Amino acid sequence: MVKPPSGNDGDTVDELPIYPMPISITPYQHQIRGFNRCMENDGYGLLFQVGLGKSATAIAAAGARFLRGEVKRLLIICPLAVQSVWERECKNLTAEYSARLLEGGMAKRRDALRLFPKDGLQIAVINYEGACVMTDNLLKW
Numbered sequence: 531m532v533k534p535p536s537g538n539d540g541d542t543v544d545e546l547p548i549y550p551m552p553i554s555i556t557p558y559q560h561q562i563r564g565f566n567r568c569m570e571n572d573g574y575g576l577l578f579q580v581g582l583g584k585s586a587t588a589i590a591a592a593g594a595r596f597l598r599g600e601v602k603r604l605l606i607i608c609p610l611a612v613q614s615v616w617e618r619e620c621k622n623l624t625a626e627y628s629a630r631l632l633e634g635g636m637a638k639r640r641d642a643l644r645l646f647p648k649d650g651l652q653i654a655v656i657n658y659e660g661a662c663v664m665t666d667n668l669l670k671w
Contacts, residue, residue: 552593
């Protein structure tokens, strides 16, 4: 028997992740589709609406790419109001990766980048304005 289509748009059959998703939650179909597109493309935008799991999907894709040896660092540039969301999501979704907020004075931000553990996926989170004033440091990182 053929499985009927499901998902948000009603046009697709349930998709399975093309690589293991290293997160502790069971993803929804739109997150699996987004994850798969992230894994198939070097650049991809997750344009889900607010609250639909962009952070979890991005963390899963970055983690999978880290496990495949493709990335060592992830830089999240986001509004100040959601910086702590990324830190919390990393903590809640996976024990292997942790995010550091780049906040405070310039010296404190540079130290945060410099003091990342050498093993594991390094995830730095900064707001737009902070990224603008430390572009050179971020590029060197």
